[in-house]
Amino acid sequence: MLTPECRIWFKAHGPIRIGYMARMVPFIWTGPDGKAKGTFRDLLDYGFRAFQLSNEIIYVPYTSHDALHEDLKAGRIDAAMPVYDTPSEAEKDGLLQTPDVVSVKMYKVGRKEELITEDTVFAVANSFPAEEKYVKDFYPHNRIIHYATPEEVxxxxxRDEADAGIVNPYLISIYLTNDKSLREQELPHREDLTIAVNREQYPLYMVLSRMHTLWGTSHINESLLKHADEEYKPDFMGYVKMNYGKVIGVIFVSTLVLTLLVSMIIFRGKQKREADVLARVDLLTGLPNRRAYEEKVHEIEKNPPPFLVAVVLDINGLKNANDTRGHEAGDELIRAVGQCLRRTCGKDAYKGYTCLGYRVGGDEFVGLMHMESGAYRLLEKDFREETKKWKGKKNSFLAVSLGHASREEFPNASVSELIRLADNRMYDDKAHYYHEMGIECRRR
Structure with a gap:
């Protein structure tokens, strides 16, 4: 919750002026109605509701990141988003920078799959300054050609005017879904997007810094997918080419007009099914995400199974891995938990049970196991054996804290209550782990 001093500041401040890049789909952009939309807008809407702040937010669009930056330093706006400077660069300019809101994978796109050399000419969109920063950071000697929009890139x-473009995966899904003329290749580094605040607005910085943690990574990812899907321009003829056999089959039993109509219905139905699946899947681990978890909890509460064990898992040392070995190392640990869960639940001993694992936050996982306590104890033992055996390319071990609570032990408890009990036990397990390591453990 906010301190009384912080609330006094917001009440006295009045409207909050926030500058944003006007064409950074799906992160933030100006919609057809002239208003800001996108994931950063969703984040602020959620955060101001969560903190019960009634200040009006005035969104100020910019087409130049330099102009956005200068107005923030001059105090003409209170905050700016997205910003991709490092904290040290922000400090030099007298600005405060929140923790990373989104960590974005970057891709090289071009007509050929070839290595990047100093002769590679890059095309970048002015509306996505993070891509240009990526080139300057990692390929500082290469030539850059600027274009107004991603479409022009x-x-x-x-047209072979440039050898490669640096883009994020959402631009690929929006513009290149059925395009076989360009090839994409994932690059080893990410670009982190965050929010910068004028140093004089420290209470605003404190609120913005907590919003993304409060909302959760899964909700941020869902918002990005939703907005990317909204901006996706379906290439119907591309779909027809990829599904030629289906379309020809329909032609034999109908007229051309009916064929196109039916194909369009199939196409849109396929899109909707894929979007529904993506909205419930955590892209990093392949496990169901928080949205799927909340739907399952609601379903279980309405029709409780005879046996249920709620499990809460949390990775030990994830922040240290991110800080010392980079985001790729942290992602490797998160993926590892999903791999160990799937391997354990897929064993023959548990095929008669329903074992459901979800990634509900950054390094937070929940299991809903429809089994007796005795069977669960064997499953937990097998899971811990899987984590002990695991070794990665960037991490030499995986340490997971775990707690569980069963309906046998607490027959009148709801699913949410079981999760809370399991969470408390998980922290006891984590405290024991860090005590053994000689490190202080703090609860969230």
Missing amino acids: FDALR
Whole structure:
């Protein structure tokens, strides 16, 4: 919750002016109605509701990141988003920078799959300054050609005006879903997007710094997918080419007009099914996400199973892995938990049970196991054996804290109550682990 001093500041401040890049789909952009939309807008809407702040937010669009930066330093706006400077760069400019809101994978896109050399000419979109920063950070000696929009970048690559474009995966899903003329290749580094605040607005910085943790990574990812899907321009003829056999089959039993209509219905239905699946899957681990978890909890509460064990898992040392070995190392640990869960639940001994694992936050996982306590104890033992055996490319071991609570032990408890009990036990397990390591453990 906010301190009384913080609430006094917001009440006295009045409207909050926030500058944003006007064409950074799906992160933030100006919609057809002239208003800001996108994941950063969703985050602020959620955060101001969660903290019960009634200040009006005035969104100020910018087409130049330099102009956005200068107005923030001059105090003409209170905050700016997204910002991709490092904290040290922000400090030099007298700005405060929140923790990373989104860590974005970056891809090289071009007509050929070839290595990047100093002769590679890059095309970048002015509306996505993070991509240009990526080139300057990792390929500082290469030539850059600027274009106004991502569409112009992709057109330039098709015409061989440039060798490669640096883009994020959401631009690929929006513009290149059925495009076989360009090839994408994942790059080893990410670009972190965050929010910068004028140093004089420290209470605003404190609120913005807590919003993304409060909302959760899974909700941020869902918002990004939703907005990317909204902006996706379906290439119907591309779909027809990829599904030629289906379309020809329909042609034999109908007229051309009916064929196109039916194909369009199939196409849109396929899109909807894929979007529904993506909205419930955590892309990093392949496990169901928080949305799927909340739906399952609601379903279980309405029709409780005879046996249920709630499990809460949390990775030990994830922050240290991120800080010392980079985000790739942290992602490797998160993926490892999903792998160990799937391997354990997939063993023959548990095929007669329903074992459901979810990633509900950054390094937080929940299991809903429809089994007796005795069977669960064997499953937990097997899971811990899997984590002990695991070794990665960037991490030499995986340590997981775990707690569980069963309906046998607490027959009148709801699913939420079982999760809370399991969470408390997980922290006891974590405290024991860190005590053994000689490190202080603090609860969230």
